[in-house]
Amino acid sequence: MEGLVSTRVSLRTTLCHRPKFSIRRPMDFPKLNRLSVASIRAQQPETKEGAVTVSAVREEQANTLQVKEWEVDMLQNEVAASQGIRIRRRPPTGPPLHYVGPFEFRIQNEGNTPRNILEEIIWHKDTEVSQLKERRPLFQLKKSLENAPPPRDFIGALKEANLRTGLPGLIAEVKKASPSRGILREDFDPVEIAQAYERGGAACLSVLTDEKFFKGSFENLELIRKSGVKCPLLCKEFVIDAWQIYNARAKGADAILLIAAVLPDLDIRYMVKICKMLGLAALVEVHDEREMDRVLGIEGIELIGINNRNLETFEVDISNTRKLLEGERGQLIQQKGIIVVGESGLFTPDDIAYVQEAGVKAVLVGESIVKQNDPAKGITGLFGKEISS
Numbered sequence: 001m002e003g004l005v006s007t008r009v010s011l012r013t014t015l016c017h018r019p020k021f022s023i024r025r026p027m028d029f030p031k032l033n034r035l036s037v038a039s040i041r042a043q044q045p046e047t048k049e050g051a052v053t054v055s056a057v058r059e060e061q062a063n064t065l066q067v068k069e070w071e072v073d074m075l076q077n078e079v080a081a082s083q084g085i086r087i088r089r090r091p092p093t094g095p096p097l098h099y100v101g102p103f104e105f106r107i108q109n110e111g112n113t114p115r116n117i118l119e120e121i122i123w124h125k126d127t128e129v130s131q132l133k134e135r136r137p138l139f140q141l142k143k144s145l146e147n148a149p150p151p152r153d154f155i156g157a158l159k160e161a162n163l164r165t166g167l168p169g170l171i172a173e174v175k176k177a178s179p180s181r182g183i184l185r186e187d188f189d190p191v192e193i194a195q196a197y198e199r200g201g202a203a204c205l206s207v208l209t210d211e212k213f214f215k216g217s218f219e220n221l222e223l224i225r226k227s228g229v230k231c232p233l234l235c236k237e238f239v240i241d242a243w244q245i246y247n248a249r250a251k252g253a254d255a256i257l258l259i260a261a262v263l264p265d266l267d268i269r270y271m272v273k274i275c276k277m278l279g280l281a282a283l284v285e286v287h288d289e290r291e292m293d294r295v296l297g298i299e300g301i302e303l304i305g306i307n308n309r310n311l312e313t314f315e316v317d318i319s320n321t322r323k324l325l326e327g328e329r330g331q332l333i334q335q336k337g338i339i340v341v342g343e344s345g346l347f348t349p350d351d352i353a354y355v356q357e358a359g360v361k362a363v364l365v366g367e368s369i370v371k372q373n374d375p376a377k378g379i380t381g382l383f384g385k386e387i388s389s
């Protein structure tokens, strides 16, 4: 913490004295691509005579770029921290060795160990997305959207199910494993599970696409989309870059998850706009009052998920849903016509009744139904009655 504070102070002074770059929106940050430093360094001079001068110039260019990358990282962390976001986008590297600030620079590198599982996931995602973007740049992805199946009305399906059954609309999660519970189901056939969920009365499906921590995949998402299942699909990803939203749409998603514990307000605003442009619903997930207040201050949000699982500690407490919907927050949500989804740790009809009483119109459930031999029957057990039409 001390290291972070001294970093902030130094960064401010650095930026005051050296305003070398302008920032338009957070998504511009990743454009300062780490690989470009390496590629500048890798370029060889063409003639022997010019070799020394040219390589010195390139070294200088690479150094300048590396300093800027580092400054942007620090600024990004500073903006996030000011909004209470503790998750850092990537491991702190400390300043580049050749960094020359106007004042003596002191940083305590906290080490490259993530502080919790969510941070570990995000650091891994940062590397993964950089590599995927190299392989499939945004302009190619945008082109492939022309062939994507048209988006389905995710929010409409939840409302319709809620009206039809008088119970929260179900988003049933196709989930093979999780960091907190390990493998949930050995004989995991994503399409069979999705079909069973639909048979059992799910309004929508959530498909985990993260491979490393949840043993999910985009292949699962595509297979389910092509299988004839009609439920709208949520791409359950850890989104840190707008590229992932285009990718999700290209693979057949109808909705995407945006996690407030990871994304600063400006990112959420920008990403919600992209979702609207692509016809996707954005499920914006919060897990405490501060995140809820931030999200309620953002225009255009139609769907908020309250996660009962603390993604940093794994603790699950379904009273979190009630706590975040009490009083003025609940009233504001009603005025704005926002649909709230109760997420995680729901196992029994009593749990469903409890979160419904708190004000949710939808629930997101994984473990308790995916583990049942017949997930369709699992849904009946969860609600205490048949909910299929």
Ligand SMILES: O=C(O)c1ccccc1NCC(=O)[C@H](O)[C@H](O)COP(=O)(O)O
Binding pocket: 117, 118, 173, 175, 178, 179, 180, 181, 307, 309, 311, 343, 344, 345, 346, 364, 365, 366, 367, 368
């Ligand atoms: O489930 C986890 O262990 C987990 C760990 C870190 C980040 C996210 C995690 N889960 C994502 C979810 O929020 C749940 O998959 C979803 O809400 C369903 O929860 P459940 O019904 O308890 O399986």
